[in-house]
Amino acid sequence: MSDSIEPSTPSTSSTNTTAYIHPRREPFEHGLIPIPKLIFSDGTQTLGPLRDKLVERSTQSPNHRVDSIAISDILQISLDHARLVLDTIATVLHSDSDPIVAAKPSEIEEIGVDVNDLVLFLYVQSYKRLLPRTHKDSAAVADVWPSTSAFDGYLSALSPLQLVRSNSRRFMPSQADEEAHQLSYLQKHLANILSLLADSVEESEESLVCLQVINCHESVIYILAPLRYATIYGCSDTTIVLGAVGKAVRVEHCERVHVIVAAKRICIANCRECVFFLGVNQRPLIVGDNHKLQVAPYNTFYSQLEAHMDQVGIEATIK
Known part of the structure; x- marks a missing residue:
């Protein structure tokens, strides 16, 4: 555009x-x-x-x-x-x-x-x-004509x-x-x-990012990317779909949240009425004051999932 x-x-300065x-x-x-x-x-x-x-x-x-x-x-x-x-x-x-x-x-x-x-x-x-x-008569204009539009x-x-x-x-x-x-x-x-x-471009493990989803309410969040760590904190009435997380996911102080994630490990602390759809290599760690939690199998797929799992070192056993 x-x-x-x-x-x-002159040709002598063509490089400058x-x-x-x-x-x-x-x-x-x-x-x-x-x-x-x-x-x-x-x-x-x-x-x-x-x-x-x-x-x-x-x-x-x-x-x-x-x-x-x-x-x-x-x-x-x-x-x-x-x-x-x-x-x-x-x-x-x-x-x-x-x-x-x-x-x-x-x-x-x-x-x-x-x-x-x-x-x-x-x-x-x-x-x-x-x-x-x-305009010199701007007051009169405002009385009879709509306010200035960004596109007009x-x-x-x-x-x-x-x-x-x-x-x-x-x-x-x-x-x-x-x-x-x-x-x-x-x-x-x-x-x-x-x-x-x-x-x-292809990312090395060192370039993968430390993600934080904090204080989100009544939202639907998709983050389909390879990550090292992810923290979900203080969210309510929200659905969060994460790509492959190579280290750990921590979910804390959340209420009525659905989390869908493929990860090596996950820690859940002080959550209420949440549902976790997990593809994890290790048993979830559930600590603190939790109420009415549900844990279900991982239930989604996107075209780059297996590549992202390979990239962060998760065994690609999910089909």
Whole structure:
């Protein structure tokens, strides 16, 4: 979604060229869709897991892309909104070589969209347009016209009649202002964007992570990754599904929690009315003040489970 432009320099300094980057205007000016479920204010925290699901779904497609049905399922939006996402990406995507750009309207659904393009599109949805400079009659505007929308930008600050009557150019941000604002957005979020688009790499045991799920209530949490340790503390009315845990899981002070985990060992302390679906190599350690606990066999599977179990050193006996 951006251009890289190298200024002309003598051949003697070709190894020291400077790259200038400017944002593409189309995704910001024509790609923003006012659908609340497409706005992820926490960035990579939500988009990271969604990207993994989209990548996995794309492997089931012969062209390794995702269609509106996959988008609807994973983003939890209606099919109409998912088709709107596809149509909008086809409109603002720059690369003419991408088949969705040159596709006829009837072909867009069959072709689908590249996952990386979709993730970039979703990240841009959190962009807020540059607000107009304060209008001299802002109080009157507030009385008769809705408050400024993040996606309506300048036009929502004035009613249509006021827009005609006012010298609007004095209040509207210039194109240079808007481009500077877009560039500032990209600079601020570049690290997160790159981390989302980077291919995952195999992790060594030393790089596996110490996970903590603390004080979560009325939630459903999936963490399908190889881990060394996991702590679940102070949760209630929550279902937690963990990937392979190579060392130990500790569940403490939880109430009405369902835990589904494959691990070497698990310690349960001071819990009430919880159900544990366990694939463990050693007998669970249950200590402290516990009431009405149930222990059941491990009962789930995901495509990378056996690989994750091998990675953390758990015998892959679960089928």
